Amino acid sequence: MxxxxxxxxxxxxxxxxxxxxxxxxxxxxxxxxxxxxxxxTPDGRPTTKFASNKASNPQQGGLTLLKEEEILKIVKARIEGKTKAAKSEKLEEDDEETNSSKPKPEEKPQEVAEEKLQKGFPITSENEGVTLSVQSVRYSGGDLLLKVKMQNKGADSVRFLYSFLDVTDDKGRTLSASTEGLPAELPANGPAFSGLVSIPTALLDDVKKVSLALTDYPDQKLKLEVSNIPVEK
Known part of the structure; x- marks a missing residue:
């Protein structure tokens, strides 16, 4: 129980x-x-999402595909444009090379022109194949500049010491002068050498002509004299 x-x-x-x-x-x-x-539940299907996006954005444009003919036309136009640009650049380069390769006219020095305008030059002295010539005269910066040319056509070289250069005026007074560019030695059968002889203008107030005299060093066997060089302004 x-x-x-x-x-x-x-x-x-x-x-x-x-x-x-x-x-x-x-x-x-x-x-x-x-x-x-x-x-x-959220819809994870991609087709549904794309459909909803299209429905929500009716103004958004769709993808447009170009035709094959249009693509070929665009490519051809770009190729032609690049080719024309390359040709124009090549022509410009050729023109620059042609202009640069053209010989430029030689500019004559101012001193050469001055020499041609002066009458009675050059004035030359020669001794034993050695020549001393005055090519031109001009005033510059408080000095009288005589352009001088020297050459040795002899068989032996000749040396000079330009402290032995005598410069005199038409009254027989000795003038102080300095030289520039003249060689200490002229080689045998050598080329011509150019230089300057400078005379202070303060010494030339009443001077119309000057003369140069130079001997070789140390033998002093030859003597070069250039006389009556006109120096009037």
Missing amino acids: KLNSTVLLTLILLVLMLGAGSLSGFWGFTLGSSALKGVT
Whole structure:
């Protein structure tokens, strides 16, 4: 009798537990359903997304494909444009090379022009194949400049010491002078050498002509004299 009451009590408890579990599950499902109302799952399909984008952006232009003929025309035009540009650059380079290769006319020194304008020059003295000539005279910067040319056509070289150069005026007075560019030695059968003889203009107030005299060094065997060089302004 006691065993039957225990079994009965156990069955009652199981029924109550099952009922309570079912009731709580139903209640939870009801609350969840009410909470998820209006919530939808996002659509991950790409075709749907593209369709929705097109529908939302009706003004956006679509992709236009060019025809093969138009593409060929564009490519041909670009090639022709590059070819013309390359040809024009080549022509410009050829013109520059032609202009640069043309021989420029030689500019004659100013001193040469002055020499041609002066009458009575050059004045030359020669001794034993050695020549001393005055090519021109001009005033510059407070000095009288005599352009001098020397050459040795003899068989032996000749040396000079230009401190032995005597410069005198038409009254026989000795004038101080300096030389520039004249060689200390003239080689045998050598070329002509040019230089300057400078005389301060302060010494030439009443002078119309000057003379030059030069001997070799140290032998002093030959003497070169250039006389009556006009120096009037």
